[in-house]
Amino acid sequence: MAEPHAIYLKDYQPPRYQVEHTELRFDLAPEATRVQATLQITRAPGTASDAALVLAGDHLTLEHVAIDGQPLEPGEFEVTDRALTIHTVPERFRLDTEVVLAPASNTALEGLYQSNGMFCTQCEPEGFRRITFYPDRPDVMATFTTTVIGDQAATPILLANGNPVERGELPDGRHFVTWNDPHPKPAYLFALVAGNLEKIEDQFTTQGGREVTLQIWVEQQNLDKTAFAMTALKHSMRWDEERFGREYDLDLFMIVAVDDFNMGAMENKGLNIFNSSAVLANPDTTVDAMFQRIEGIVAHEYFHNWSGNRVTCRDWFQLALKEGFTVFRDQLFSSDMNSAPVKRIEDVALLRTAQFAEDSGPTAHPVRPDHFIEISNFYTLTVYEKGAEVVRMLCNLLGWETFRQGSDLYFERFDGQAVRVEDFVDCMAEVLNLDLTQFMRWYSQAGTPEISVDSAYDAERRTFMLTLSQHTPATPGQEEKAPLQIPVEMGLLDEQGVDMALVIDGQSLGSSTVLNLDESTKQFVFEDVPHAPVPSLLRGFSAPVKLKQTLSREQLSFLMRHDSDGFNRWDAGQQLALKELETLMAAYRRGDEMVLDEFFVETVRSLVETPASDKAVLAEMLTLPTEAFIAEQQTTVDIDAIHQARRFAIACLGDTLFEAFETLYTQEQSDAAYAPDFDQIAQRSLKNVALAYLCASGRDDAFAYARQQFEANANMTDVRAALTQLAHAGDTSIGDPAIRAFGERWAHDPLVMDQWFATQVSRPHEDALERVRFLMAHPAFSIKNPNRVRALIGTFVNQNRVNFHRRDGQGYRLLADVVIELNRLNPEIAARMVLPLTRFKRLDGTRRALMLEQLERIKAEPLSRNVYEVVDKALTSA
Ligand code: BES
Ligand code: ZN
Numbered sequence: 001m002a003e004p005h006a007i008y009l010k011d012y013q014p015p016r017y018q019v020e021h022t023e024l025r026f027d028l029a030p031e032a033t034r035v036q037a038t039l040q041i042t043r044a045p046g047t048a049s050d051a052a053l054v055l056a057g058d059h060l061t062l063e064h065v066a067i068d069g070q071p072l073e074p075g076e077f078e079v080t081d082r083a084l085t086i087h088t089v090p091e092r093f094r095l096d097t098e099v100v101l102a103p104a105s106n107t108a109l110e111g112l113y114q115s116n117g118m119f120c121t122q123c124e125p126e127g128f129r130r131i132t133f134y135p136d137r138p139d140v141m142a143t144f145t146t147t148v149i150g151d152q153a154a155t156p157i158l159l160a161n162g163n164p165v166e167r168g169e170l171p172d173g174r175h176f177v178t179w180n181d182p183h184p185k186p187a188y189l190f191a192l193v194a195g196n197l198e199k200i201e202d203q204f205t206t207q208g209g210r211e212v213t214l215q216i217w218v219e220q221q222n223l224d225k226t227a228f229a230m231t232a233l234k235h236s237m238r239w240d241e242e243r244f245g246r247e248y249d250l251d252l253f254m255i256v257a258v259d260d261f262n263m264g265a266m267e268n269k270g271l272n273i274f275n276s277s278a279v280l281a282n283p284d285t286t287v288d289a290m291f292q293r294i295e296g297i298v299a300h301e302y303f304h305n306w307s308g309n310r311v312t313c314r315d316w317f318q319l320a321l322k323e324g325f326t327v328f329r330d331q332l333f334s335s336d337m338n339s340a341p342v343k344r345i346e347d348v349a350l351l352r353t354a355q356f357a358e359d360s361g362p363t364a365h366p367v368r369p370d371h372f373i374e375i376s377n378f379y380t381l382t383v384y385e386k387g388a389e390v391v392r393m394l395c396n397l398l399g400w401e402t403f404r405q406g407s408d409l410y411f412e413r414f415d416g417q418a419v420r421v422e423d424f425v426d427c428m429a430e431v432l433n434l435d436l437t438q439f440m441r442w443y444s445q446a447g448t449p450e451i452s453v454d455s456a457y458d459a460e461r462r463t464f465m466l467t468l469s470q471h472t473p474a475t476p477g478q479e480e481k482a483p484l485q486i487p488v489e490m491g492l493l494d495e496q497g498v499d500m501a502l503v504i505d506g507q508s509l510g511s512s513t514v515l516n517l518d519e520s521t522k523q524f525v526f527e528d529v530p531h532a533p534v535p536s537l538l539r540g541f542s543a544p545v546k547l548k549q550t551l552s553r554e555q556l557s558f559l560m561r562h563d564s565d566g567f568n569r570w571d572a573g574q575q576l577a578l579k580e581l582e583t584l585m586a587a588y589r590r591g592d593e594m595v596l597d598e599f600f601v602e603t604v605r606s607l608v609e610t611p612a613s614d615k616a617v618l619a620e621m622l623t624l625p626t627e628a629f630i631a632e633q634q635t636t637v638d639i640d641a642i643h644q645a646r647r648f649a650i651a652c653l654g655d656t657l658f659e660a661f662e663t664l665y666t667q668e669q670s671d672a673a674y675a676p677d678f679d680q681i682a683q684r685s686l687k688n689v690a691l692a693y694l695c696a697s698g699r700d701d702a703f704a705y706a707r708q709q710f711e712a713n714a715n716m717t718d719v720r721a722a723l724t725q726l727a728h729a730g731d732t733s734i735g736d737p738a739i740r741a742f743g744e745r746w747a748h749d750p751l752v753m754d755q756w757f758a759t760q761v762s763r764p765h766e767d768a769l770e771r772v773r774f775l776m777a778h779p780a781f782s783i784k785n786p787n788r789v790r791a792l793i794g795t796f797v798n799q800n801r802v803n804f805h806r807r808d809g810q811g812y813r814l815l816a817d818v819v820i821e822l823n824r825l826n827p828e829i830a831a832r833m834v835l836p837l838t839r840f841k842r843l844d845g846t847r848r849a850l851m852l853e854q855l856e857r858i859k860a861e862p863l864s865r866n867v868y869e870v871v872d873k874a875l876t877s878a
Contacts, residue, residue, distance in 0.1 A: 117194030324387020497562025827864030
């Protein structure tokens with residue numbers, strides 16, 4: 001096989017031909033769907049008149065091609081397995097093509113495929129070329145008319161983008177619907193759905209008075225899981241009007257739930273397609289965290305209607321333009337709708353574990369990559385989460401009002417266009433007359449900056465000198481790093497824990513300020529400082545950096561109790577716990593007995609025993625750093641020590657503070673009817689954190705609580721929390737009956753069975769890996785369904801680190817087996833699943849060698865471009 005080659009941002013060329021209007025006609029059939037396309041094409045100004053027309057096409061059988069009604073002769077065009085080239089074309093013409101494709105055997109879930117018999121599409125980023133020959137790039141925008149023809153019985157519902165304009169019956173039990181989308185769009189936003197679907201419907205009146213019909217289409221058995229998403233949609237529409245001044249622009253907005261879907265959801269114009277796991281919810285089947293995720297995803301896809309659809313990307317290197325901005329928007333929305341501090345804590349936790357890990361591994365890349373082999377591999381935490389942090393920094397830099405002006409300017413100026421990251425940042429620079437040249441480095445430089453801190457208090461001069469230095473470690477292909485513009489929000493706490501008045505150069509800066517660290521090293525001298533302060537740095541996590549600061553336990557505990565910044569209070573607690581865990585790990589490594597420090601236990605006790613004003617934050621404060629986060633802090637990752645130390649700490653806290661946790665657990669019981677609202681979620685999470693500590697003690701009465709909660713069957717959040725505790729008990733006879741009962745009860749519901757899989761394979765027990773292999777043969781599992789793969793394999797790999805990293809290498813072998821099979825079926829998912837095998841850099845030599853061995857094994861296969869790119873990067877960096 002030819003080695004796949006990379007595409008470079010610097011090689012961008014504008015399209016030579018534009019499509020003004022696209023007319024599609026689908027004659028649906030599982031094994032042979034016929035797609036007729038009629039494209040109104042014009043040559044772009046400045047293009048040579050002999051420039052060939054090259055249309056992308058993938059897995060297509062071409063049956064017919066004509067220009068202005070005139071079929072082409074064999075010598076006039078050329079078809080390969082990737083493109084249709086027509087050597088000479090007029091300046092303006094009509095192109096007709098007809099192709100045949102087989103949705104039923106499309107396991108990649110890109111282009112047109114079938115899920116549970118339903119026809120559906122996924123075109124971002126380059127799936128449209130699996131549907132018809134087309135200039136499949138985001139800077140070609142056309143209006144679309146789509147006629148869908150299908151069997152009345154199998155596909156009574158026929159949907160596409162825009163508004164339905166015509167429908168009718170055809171011979172042989174077939175029927176059709178024609179849809180028209182008046183908004184020019186790139187092909188990646190095209191969508192079609194056909195199946196036996198039912199809907200719930202609602203109405204929304206926009207600020208400007210447009211009456212919009214809202215529909216959620218699902219299979220009949222899922223109708224009782226749609227109400228929550230509908231409410232979330234209406235909240236999103238209102239919120240985008242109020243916060244960003246953005247109104248919806250069609251008379252119809254549809255969401256469809258499909259079971260087989262590579263991602264969470266997709267923002268196709270007027271017809272969002274959702275993974276059923278990202279939209280279906282009800283109290284009996286869905287946990288609180290999933291309700292919140294669904295609300296966020298519904299909002300995210302809706303928000304794309306402006307940040308992505310009306311203003312789209314010039315090319316796929318600009319992906320963060322729409323994704324980073326839209327993630328930032330959905331973060332703001334979720335934070336307005338729920339607990340703002342908890343939302344921030346969760347987002348930062350994700351960034352600091354998963355994104356930082358990406359940044360320090362072989363697949364590190366800038367927020368705007370400058371080359372790729374397969375663009376599908378770049379829907380990453382760096383583009384999404386770091387991309388959102390960069391927009392957040394801009395927002396903080398400008399202040400909300402000005403940021404909003406910049407956003408208005410951006411939407412107004414570029415409406416209907418395909419643009420670049422620069423266009424967005426320029427609008428922000430323009431409204432405040434700022435120079436953001438250096439800031440742009442956040443988009444082009446990969447890696448996580450590290451900030452070191454030096455400080456000195458001068459009692460005589462009453463000054464406090466803070467020296468901040470930045471350093472970004474080299475990443476593959478980027479040895480040299482330039483200094484970034486890093487906003488460091490901070491304050492200084494006095495002895496009472498109150499923010500001091502900040503003064504620099506005689507200028508009063510209030511009690512919290514933002515230091516602009518835009519050089520390698522910068523000194524800040526605070527004046528009029530009566531005594532040595534405790535600095536609180538990077539408040540609210542004001543920049544996506546690693547802060548290297550050595551604070552004592554006493555200082556951390558002080559910040560944890562007094563910092564005026566909620567995020568930093570939580571973070572100080574995490575740092576304190578981390579210190580404690582490191583001590584335990586050192587003892588474990590020496591073979592000494594692990595002993596939990598008294599000071600730490602008492603700190604936790606005071607948290608548990610002090611009535612909390614914010615239960616949601618308290619639940620976060622009581623949660624120890626995850627194994628993944630601890631690993632991210634280490635130079636050499638000691639898988640076993642991390643696991644043992646963390647387990648020990650939780651067990652020991654549960655045992656020592658049993659009565660306190662028991663009181664908390666009892667206090668936070670509630671008889672209220674379930675609602676996934678902010679107060680209830682906070683209360684349940686606190687209660688279930690308490691339950692986890694109680695059960696970690698291993699005491700019988702703790703498991704009695706769990707059993708009782710499991711059997712009370714009040715809602716899935718509580719059932720699942722109890723099941724997890726029972727299942728994770730060292731003695732498997734405690735968990736096995738509950739696992740069995742749960743599996744029988746929910747055998748009919750795939751989304752609940754995913755939770756059942758996940759609970760079992762996250763068990764720390766030694767036979768977890770054998771359990772994974774066993775469950776892969778379970779009738780509810782299918783390797784072709786991405787949700788099943790994520791629930792069973794993904795959970796094992798990511799949430800069961802001791803067993804995935806087994807010293808005999810069986811965990812790595814298992815993952816490689818799965819990747820090799822997925823490589824043939826679904827390359828996009830295969831390339832995601834293989835990532836944990838590329839995170840070998842900081843592991844011990846034995847495990848590193850075992851991982852490399854499996855990567856080599858994968859490399860020996862005939863690989864998709866997706867998997868090839870990832871594996872090749874990993875092996876090259878080794
Ligand atoms: N545009 C993406 C979906 C997508 C990405 C489709 C890559 C095909 C390939 C969508 O807007 C998105 O970002 N979805 C996220 C969820 C979101 C809340 C971050 C997803 O699917 O995970
Ligand atoms: Zn998105």
